[in-house]
Amino acid sequence: MNLKQLITPKNEDGSVDHRYIPIAQSIVDLAGERVEAQLRKLYAATTNLEKESASAGLQLVIALFSIPMDERFERSKFKKHIREQLQEIGFKPSKVSKLMGAGEFYADYSSCTFNSDFDLESTEDEYNEKRERFLGEYFNNISKLYELSRMNGTAIHRVSTDLARDNKVYSQAELEKLRQIYPKDVYERRGRKPNRHHVQETNLLPSVVTHESLKVMEDAAEENVTRQPESAHSLISRFFTLVASGVIEQRLAEYTPAAQAHLIDEIKTGITLLEDFVSKNKTVEVTSVN
DNA sequence: ATTTAGCGGACTCACTTTTA
DNA sequence: TAAAAGTGAGTCCGCTAAAT
Incomplete structure (x- = not known):
């Protein structure tokens, strides 16, 4: 912290x-x-205290979300007020x-209860144990x-399963990546600049939406080819990006097991189609697809 | 020597309030 | 009352410090 720099007014660009x-x-x-030293001390102490108090802040918020109350009026009132007061007390806005x-x-997840319709692989006890372990592991890291x-x-299911099965604890960077692939809010755009290297991803999204089922996907691909030709290279890389992104798994998980099995069968017919395609084009040297 | 954690600031978006 | 200015929430990213 340099006091002179701190107090010097800044331009638009900072x-x-x-x-x-x-x-x-x-x-x-x-x-x-002496003034500068004292202010430096204040800065150091508040920064330190904020860090030290983070878990207290967290526990207050967990308590807020653990008490039953009317969501529309009471909860939102408390959310707003507690947010303001946490800032007043000394937490920075982004920290709050x-x-x-x-x-x-944390509060929502702790109150999750076992549901045998959804969780076919474990008993209620196993489920509870898994949940506790998961919360315990991640509680200390806001x-x-x-x-x-x-x-x-x-994604949450994946993280908790990986912990239960392989003792895998995700790093923050890994979680961030996972979140980008499986966001809760697909249309979140805040804090994000309109273009830059995000162009690729935004291209991917609409294709995901139109490709909800294989049938639609075939139609859309044909249309693209006839109306505004896209290079073969771009088509192919888009296809693999789509598969690798895990979006298909994500969508699939939203169906009942029976419906999932049906969709998987549809994909299987795609394998035959791909094989036919490859053998027809044998004359063009095709490298293996793994 | 790398990798990871985590802070803080710039920035965007959605609202709300003020202004003309 | 429509446009402009202001405000608050929340994200991304660069950077430093800590861990491995």
Whole structure:
């Protein structure tokens, strides 16, 4: 922390406004070293305390989401007020956002109960044990809980299953990646710049929407080819990106087991189609597809 | 020497309030 | 009352410090 830089007014783009540097220097000189030292101390202490108190903040939020109350009026009132007060107490705004997200997730997940319709692989005891282990593992890490709070059910299930089965604990970066593939809110656009290298992903999304079933996918592909030809290379890489992204698994998980089996059968017929395609085009040297 | 955690700031988006 | 300005929430990303 440098007091002179801190108090010097900034330009629109955040760089220091050079016109004010000499004045800022005079102000700092007049205030004196003791002032600067004390402010530095305040900064260090508050930063430290905020870090130290994070888990207390988390527990308050967990409590907020654990008490039953009317959602529309009471809960939203408390959410708003507690958010403001946490900021007033000394948590930074972005920290409060994380605490709220993490706490809500934790509370919701703790109150999840066993449902034999959904969980076919385990008993109620196993389920409870798995849940406790999962919460215990991730409780101490607010950022990880926060990432989890922004994923859909498929991804959360994966994380908790990986822990139960292989003792795998996800790093924050891994969770972030998983979240990008399985976001809870597909249309979230906040804090994200409109273009830049996101162009690829945004191209992918509409294709995912139109390709809900294989039938639609075939139609759409044909249309693309006839109306506005897309290069073979681009078509192929788009296909593999779609498969590799895991989006299909994600959508599949939303169906009943019977419906899933049916869709898998549809995909199987696709294998035959692919094989036919490859053998027809044998003359063009085709490298193996794994 | 790399990888990971995590903070803080710039930025976007959705609302709300003010202004003309 | 429509447009502009302001506000608040929440995301992404660069950076430092810690861990491995």
